[in-house]
Amino acid sequence: xxxxxxxxxxxxxxxxxxxxxxxxxxxxxxxxxxxxxxxxxxxxxxxxxxxxxxxxxxxxxxxxxxxxxxxxxxxxxxxxxxxxxxxxxxxxxxxxxxxxxxxxxxxxxxxxxxxxxxxxxxxxxxxxxxxxxxxxxxxxxxxxxxxxxxxxxxxxxxxxxxxxxxxxxxxxxxxxxxxxxxxxxxxxxxxxxxxxxxxxxxxxxxxxxxxxxxxxxxxxxxxxxxxxxxxxxxxxxxxxxxxxxxxxxxxxxxxxxxxxxxxxxxxxxxxxxxxxxxxxxxxxxxxxxxxxxxxxxx
Ligand code: HEM
Numbered sequence: 001x002x003x004x005x006x007x008x009x010x011x012x013x014x015x016x017x018x019x020x021x022x023x024x025x026x027x028x029x030x031x032x033x034x035x036x037x038x039x040x041x042x043x044x045x046x047x048x049x050x051x052x053x054x055x056x057x058x059x060x061x062x063x064x065x066x067x068x069x070x071x072x073x074x075x076x077x078x079x080x081x082x083x084x085x086x087x088x089x090x091x092x093x094x095x096x097x098x099x100x101x102x103x104x105x106x107x108x109x110x111x112x113x114x115x116x117x118x119x120x121x122x123x124x125x126x127x128x129x130x131x132x133x134x135x136x137x138x139x140x141x142x143x144x145x146x147x148x149x150x151x152x153x154x155x156x157x158x159x160x161x162x163x164x165x166x167x168x169x170x171x172x173x174x175x176x177x178x179x180x181x182x183x184x185x186x187x188x189x190x191x192x193x194x195x196x197x198x199x200x201x202x203x204x205x206x207x208x209x210x211x212x213x214x215x216x217x218x219x220x221x222x223x224x225x226x227x228x229x230x231x232x233x234x235x236x237x238x239x240x241x242x243x244x245x246x247x248x249x250x251x252x253x254x255x256x257x258x259x260x261x262x263x264x265x266x267x268x269x270x271x272x273x274x275x276x277x278x279x280x281x282x283x284x285x286x287x288x289x290x291x292x293x294x295x296x297x298x
Contacts (some may be wrong), residue, residue, distance in 0.1 A: 017095040032061070231243060
C-alpha cells in the first residue's frame with residue numbers, strides 16, 4: 001500500500017507558499033537528485049511540504065515508469081477569445097503551515113538548494129482570507145470532498161501506475177475585482193452559483209446553467225468527477241487573485257471542468273466567472289506517493 005504525501009490532506013494551515021521551477025537538465029542527473037534529496041530530507045518541524053513533478057521531469061528522473069495520464073498542460077482556446085496559457089514547468093513545491101515565518105525559513109532553504117540546479121519561475125505566497133473566502137468574498141471549498149472521500153477524489157487508486165500519488169493542477173488566476181464588485185450581490189451569486197454570505201447552493205430556476213458551480217459540478221456516465229481543491233488567495237493591491245491548486249485521481253477530471261468553464265463543449269455555454277478572472281499560469285504535475293518519492297531519491 002502506497003501513501004499520499006501527508007501535506008496534501010493536512011487541513012488547518014492559513015499561510016501558504018508556492019514555488020515552481022524549471023530544472024537545468026544539462027546538469028548530471030546525480031547533481032539534480034542530490035539537491036532534491038537534501039530538500040525532501042529538510043527538517044520541516046510544523047511545516048508541510050508537498051513535492052510534484054512535470055511530465056518531462058518525471059520521465060527523466062524516473063525513466064522506469066510514469067503514470068498513464070500524466071501530460072504537459074496544453075494551452076486552451078475557449079469561446080470569445082478567453083484563453084488558458086500553458087506555463088508547464090518541471091517542479092512544484094507547496095509549503096504550508098499556520099506560520100509565515102516558518103514557511104519562509106523552509107522556502108529559503110529550498111531556494112538555496114534549488115538555485116544550483118533550476119530557475120525559479122513562480123515565487124508566490126498565499127493566505128486564508130477571512131473564513132476561507134476567495135477575494136471575491138465567496139467561501140471557497142464548500143463542496144470539497146470530506147474525510148475518506150478526499151482520497152477517493154484526490155489519489156490514484158491501488159491498481160494503477162502511480163498509485164498513492166495524485167495528479168495536480170495549478171493555475172494562478174488574476175481577478176478583476178473592480179468589475180466583479182460592480183455587480184449586485186444577487187448578480188455575483190448567479191456567477192458563482194452559491195449565496196455569498198452562507199455559501200448555500202442555488203436551487204432550481206435560481207441556478208444559472210452558466211454559473212461556476214453548474215460548469216464544474218460534472219457527472220460522466222452518472223459518476224461525479226470530484227476533485228480535491230486546496231486553492232488560496234494571493235497578492236498585493238495591484239495584482240491579486242486565486243492560486244488554484246487541486247488534486248485528482250484522474251487528469252481527465254480537470255480537463256473536463258476546464259473545457260466546460262471555457263465553453264469548449266457542445267452546449268456552447270461558458271462559466272461566467274471567466275469574465276472576472278483569468279488564468280496567467282497553468283501546469284499539470286504528478287505528486288508521487290511517499291514511497292515512490294523515497295524510491296526516486298534513495
Ligand atoms: C478564479 C478562479 C476560481 C474561483 C474564484 C473559484 C471559486 C469557487 C467557489 C467560490 C466555489 C463554490 C464553493 C465551493 O464549493 O468551493 C467553487 C466551486 C468549485 N470550483 Fe472553483 N473557482 C475557481 C476556479 C476553478 C477551476 C479552475 C476549477 C477546475 C479546474 C474549479 C473547480 C471547482 C469545483 C469542482 C467546485 C465545486 C462544484 C460543486 O460540486 O458544487 N474552480 N469555486
